[in-house]
Amino acid sequence: MTTMTxxxxxxxxxxxxxxxxxKVVLFGQDIGRLGGVFRVxxxxxxxxxxxxxxxxxxxxxGIVGTAIGLAMRGYRPVIEIxxxxxxxxxxxxIVSQVAKMHRRxxxxxxxxxxxxxxxxxxxxxxxxHSESPEAYFVHTAGLRVLTPSDPQSAYLTIQQAIACEDPVxxxxxKRRYWDKGEVDLDTTLGNTGLLSPWRARIMRPGxxxxxxxxxxxxxxxxxxxxxxxxxxxxxxxxxSLSPLDLxxxxxxxxxxxxxxxxxxxxxxxxxxxxxxAQIAERxxxxxxxxxxxxxxxxxxxxxxxLEEDFLPDLDRVLTAVDRVMED
Amino acid sequence: xxxxxxxxxxxxETALRLYRQVVRLRxxxxxxxxxxxxxxxxxxxxxxxxxxxxxxxxxxxxxxxDWITSTHRPHGHAxxxxxxxxxAMAELYGKATGCCGGKGGSMHLxxxxxxxxxxxxxxAGGVSxxxxxxxxxxxxxxxxxxxxxxxxxxxxEGAFHEGLNFSAVQKLxxxxxxxxxxxxxxxxxxxxTLVPEVTERVKAYGIPAISVDGMDPVAVRAAxxxxxxxxxxxxxxxxxxxxxxxxxxxxxxxARKYRGREEEDTWKELDPITRMRDAILARDPxxxxxxxxxxxxIETELDDAVEFARQSPLPxxxxxxxxxxxxxxxxxxxxxxxx
Ligand SMILES: Cc1ncc(C[n+]2csc(CCOP(=O)(O)OP(=O)(O)O)c2C)c(N)n1
Numbered sequence: 001m002t003t004m005t006x007x008x009x010x011x012x013x014x015x016x017x018x019x020x021x022x023k024v025v026l027f028g029q030d031i032g033r034l035g036g037v038f039r040v041x042x043x044x045x046x047x048x049x050x051x052x053x054x055x056x057x058x059x060x061x062g063i064v065g066t067a068i069g070l071a072m073r074g075y076r077p078v079i080e081i082x083x084x085x086x087x088x089x090x091x092x093x094i095v096s097q098v099a100k101m102h103r104r105x106x107x108x109x110x111x112x113x114x115x116x117x118x119x120x121x122x123x124x125x126x127x128x129h130s131e132s133p134e135a136y137f138v139h140t141a142g143l144r145v146l147t148p149s150d151p152q153s154a155y156l157t158i159q160q161a162i163a164c165e166d167p168v169x170x171x172x173x174k175r176r177y178w179d180k181g182e183v184d185l186d187t188t189l190g191n192t193g194l195l196s197p198w199r200a201r202i203m204r205p206g207x208x209x210x211x212x213x214x215x216x217x218x219x220x221x222x223x224x225x226x227x228x229x230x231x232x233x234x235x236x237x238x239x240s241l242s243p244l245d246l247x248x249x250x251x252x253x254x255x256x257x258x259x260x261x262x263x264x265x266x267x268x269x270x271x272x273x274x275x276x277a278q279i280a281e282r283x284x285x286x287x288x289x290x291x292x293x294x295x296x297x298x299x300x301x302x303x304x305x306l307e308e309d310f311l312p313d314l315d316r317v318l319t320a321v322d323r324v325m326e327d
Numbered sequence: 328x329x330x331x332x333x334x335x336x337x338x339x340e341t342a343l344r345l346y347r348q349v350v351r352l353r354x355x356x357x358x359x360x361x362x363x364x365x366x367x368x369x370x371x372x373x374x375x376x377x378x379x380x381x382x383x384x385x386x387x388x389x390x391x392x393d394w395i396t397s398t399h400r401p402h403g404h405a406x407x408x409x410x411x412x413x414x415a416m417a418e419l420y421g422k423a424t425g426c427c428g429g430k431g432g433s434m435h436l437x438x439x440x441x442x443x444x445x446x447x448x449x450x451a452g453g454v455s456x457x458x459x460x461x462x463x464x465x466x467x468x469x470x471x472x473x474x475x476x477x478x479x480x481x482x483x484e485g486a487f488h489e490g491l492n493f494s495a496v497q498k499l500x501x502x503x504x505x506x507x508x509x510x511x512x513x514x515x516x517x518x519x520t521l522v523p524e525v526t527e528r529v530k531a532y533g534i535p536a537i538s539v540d541g542m543d544p545v546a547v548r549a550a551x552x553x554x555x556x557x558x559x560x561x562x563x564x565x566x567x568x569x570x571x572x573x574x575x576x577x578x579x580x581x582a583r584k585y586r587g588r589e590e591e592d593t594w595k596e597l598d599p600i601t602r603m604r605d606a607i608l609a610r611d612p613x614x615x616x617x618x619x620x621x622x623x624x625i626e627t628e629l630d631d632a633v634e635f636a637r638q639s640p641l642p643x644x645x646x647x648x649x650x651x652x653x654x655x656x657x658x659x660x661x662x663x664x665x666x
């Protein structure tokens with residue numbers, strides 16, 4: 001086991017993938033000389049050369065389009081979008097081309113490409129440096145969506161994303177980049193077992209309430225579980241947002257009879273809505289209380305002095321837990 | 328050595344005003360930098376030191392009811408267009424008295440009252456918006472002009488090309504102001520762009536372009552006067568490429584490892600403040616006193632702005648829920664969780 005930050009763990013995961021396959025190439029703004037705004041690609045251009053780690057023009061639509069072409073010709077491009085909201089200029093390419101090429105070509109074209117982007121708030125930035133756009137991508141058939149929550153899951157999921165034959169939106173919770181954790185660098189994709197990135201992880205078993213979270217909120221929920229008085233919370237890290245590992249969620253909720261879903265993104269038509277609907281459809285008769293959601297509000301991400309009020313925190317998670325325990 | 332600034336045809340009052348403006352922008356940014364390091368300002372900042380001559384020269388040539396659009400690096404544009412130091416500083420502090428009521432912050436500085444669209448930090452975002460603004464001015468025959476600031480990096484975004492093509496064919500009253508400071512964040516323009524002269528690139532759209540010394544407010548002002556006249560008289564848009572340099576890093580915590588210190592020193596010799604001062608004093612050494620007085624007034628203005636920002640209240644947290652819609656709208660998650 002080695003202790004490292006999440007940013008470092010992604011870097012190590014990229015390294016493993018690049019070592020294993022010379023077709024893995026990186027493309028993005030300021031990722032080469034600078035090593036990326038969050039230094040996730042630090043040192044990779046030096047070690048793998050300018051042909052495998054390329055600085056891109058300011059042209060997100062072009063970056064994604066270029067990755068499509070590379071992927072169609074045998075490469076496994078990993079692109080970086082500098083901040084999540086800069087992906088919107090490329091939205092057309094992702095929704096209309098990346099997501100649909102395989103189907104459109106009757107399965108003959110594969111696009112094994114990874115679109116990495118930091119997402120979420122908590123770093124005192126403004127709206128388009130703090131958003132949580134996952135629902136747009138989860139809603140789009142043809143894309144997979146992964147998000148790590150700690151260094152160990154980052155190290156493995158980035159490799160899994162690159163190994164995948166489908167396009168993957170890879171969302172990195174930026175305020176957790178500097179969180180340290182233990183990483184088993186010897187775990188390989190072949191022997192991950194339950195750590196398989198397309199599965200959810202039970203981070204902390206509990207008997208009373210299933211708390212379902214992903215990305216930046218996993219740590220918040222683990223802290224809430226620690227602080228919860230006389231209630232045993234089971235904290236689930238979804239890891240994969242598309243596909244969703246509903247089996248793990250359903251199994252848990254059937255045991256606990258109570259569910260709280262936590263995400264930073266705004267509530268309406270967010271991922272929590274889908275998960276709540278799935279729970280209602282599949283475990284209705286096991287439920288002891290209505291499912292609760294703890295989310296960002298339905299407003300644009302606020303300026304930095306107000307973000308503490310916007311972001312779900314430990315108190316809001318515990319309030320929702322109280323509410324499901326009352327019923 | 329740099330070419331001295333040529334004050335021919337510039338009266339004393341104008342010369343001193345240009346000097347005052349470049350110093351105001353510089354001192355504001357220097358103060359912001361200190362406050363940022365002290366931890367008084369949230370978020371990040373993209374600073375304007377070095378590029379002051381561009382904003383000052385452009386805004387000096389604009390009419391009060393002309394508009395500008397701005398970028399992630401908007402502090403200089405805002406102050407040059409008329410946002411007060413108080414309102415700008417308070418916004419950087421996230422205070423309710425800021426020019427956006429504390430809801431914008433560094434990257435969204437602006438104020439419709441002075442003709443500045445709250446800055447758009449999505450690179451090239453303003454280039455699309457300015458087309459609509461120019462179209463409105465044309466349809467209204469208002470005689471107004473919109474100036475659109477952006478960096479050379481923006482010229483590789485699709486939005487840039489869509490915007491220029493449309494405004495050219497529509498002959499819109501727009502002046503594009505490209506601040507070519509050689510780097511988009513850490514990446515040198517020539518590494519991403521085979522034709523690094525922006526004036527060359529826009530020929531493809533039929534837009535006339537002038538290249539100007541972006542470290543000289545007098546030269547920028549003259550170019551802008553010409554461009555504004557062209558745009559306002561129905562001849563369509565024009566582009567100014569101002570060759571300039573940012574002395575600061577791209578944003579907070581940028582160690583500037585991608586460029587040499589020698590290159591930085593060469594550009595610092597072109598510092599618009601020293602050059603403006605030298606030119607004024609070369610013409611009349613007696614203006615030393617006027618310059619000293621201007622410098623002192625700016626310090627007072629700046630101290631007052633910081634004090635004002637510090638004393639101002641933070642916006643109430645519930646303000647995050649206001650101004651989301653213009654007409655009454657029950658915000659679902661608020662109704663849900665709060666009731
Ligand atoms: C669409 C988009 N992509 C990326 C960014 C991140 N970013 C902000 S400024 C910048 C560099 C911009 O360079 P340039 O346009 O030349 O302006 P300068 O910073 O030199 O003033 C980058 C990459 C962004 N804000 N928007």
